[in-house]
Amino acid sequence: MARWQAADYARIESVTEHDGIVSVCFRDGDCVSLPGARLLPPGAPASDWRALHWTTYDFSVPTAHGTITVPWDAVRVLTDPAFSRHMAEEAAGQARRVGSRLRALRHQRGLTAKALAARAGISPVSLSRIETGRHDVVLSTLERLLAAMGCSLRDLAEPVLGEAMGAGETAAPDIADDEAATVAWSPAGAVRNGATAPR
Amino acid sequence: MPCVLRFGPYSIYVYREVGGQHYGRHCHVRWADGDVSVLLPEIVPMHGTRLPARVLQILRDHQDVLLAAWQALNE
Numbered sequence: 001m002a003r004w005q006a007a008d009y010a011r012i013e014s015v016t017e018h019d020g021i022v023s024v025c026f027r028d029g030d031c032v033s034l035p036g037a038r039l040l041p042p043g044a045p046a047s048d049w050r051a052l053h054w055t056t057y058d059f060s061v062p063t064a065h066g067t068i069t070v071p072w073d074a075v076r077v078l079t080d081p082a083f084s085r086h087m088a089e090e091a092a093g094q095a096r097r098v099g100s101r102l103r104a105l106r107h108q109r110g111l112t113a114k115a116l117a118a119r120a121g122i123s124p125v126s127l128s129r130i131e132t133g134r135h136d137v138v139l140s141t142l143e144r145l146l147a148a149m150g151c152s153l154r155d156l157a158e159p160v161l162g163e164a165m166g167a168g169e170t171a172a173p174d175i176a177d178d179e180a181a182t183v184a185w186s187p188a189g190a191v192r193n194g195a196t197a198p199r
Numbered sequence: 200m201p202c203v204l205r206f207g208p209y210s211i212y213v214y215r216e217v218g219g220q221h222y223g224r225h226c227h228v229r230w231a232d233g234d235v236s237v238l239l240p241e242i243v244p245m246h247g248t249r250l251p252a253r254v255l256q257i258l259r260d261h262q263d264v265l266l267a268a269w270q271a272l273n274e
Binding site: 002007040057070071074077086088090091094098138139142157172175176179 | 202205208227234260266
């Protein structure tokens, strides 16, 4: 089992900052340190590390433009080369699967690559790179491609055929069939630098 | 706190990626003592982890708001 499949790999034990260096200790015993600036968006305004706040899975620091929240995996990606490679492989795998799905949808509709590219307003070369997973398409282009085929992003979601199985063990609790979800976010809550608005 | 969705014991978070890295669109599915990353728009759990089918179905039903949150923060 890979290290990141153990629950404590993700769990934060403590976060401290000293002279711009942030130290994060995880419950599996790992402690890592890195410059705080690497954890913030480029150009993020001055942060007040004295007000650092952390939970089991992330930590937050206030800045002039709102609070920046950093999840556990962002720290792991920057400090664990094996996890970073794994994340890159996951992303590449998704790009390949999405590309294959787009190509299958295009074939189902009898469209040539040139015709679909023209409808979506992108070059045939770009479409080829997307369909072969060599280019991780931005969401707006993905939506244009799907719309040009009369499809939506829902056509890219994997069908739910039962419990998603894998090697890792997470005792995720089940829920009732009639459990309703509450949307807790709106675009107005996001600000330009990607932070959440201060409360 | 970038919480996008709540249901039952679950809260779903979307973060801005940091450090100039890009590792695919994903959200964090979190409950009292667990956190699983799920790829968007596929709704596929990462790291070989597992989630109940009903949880995956709710994520699928709210794919639009999860992607909108990702886009607002990252694209």
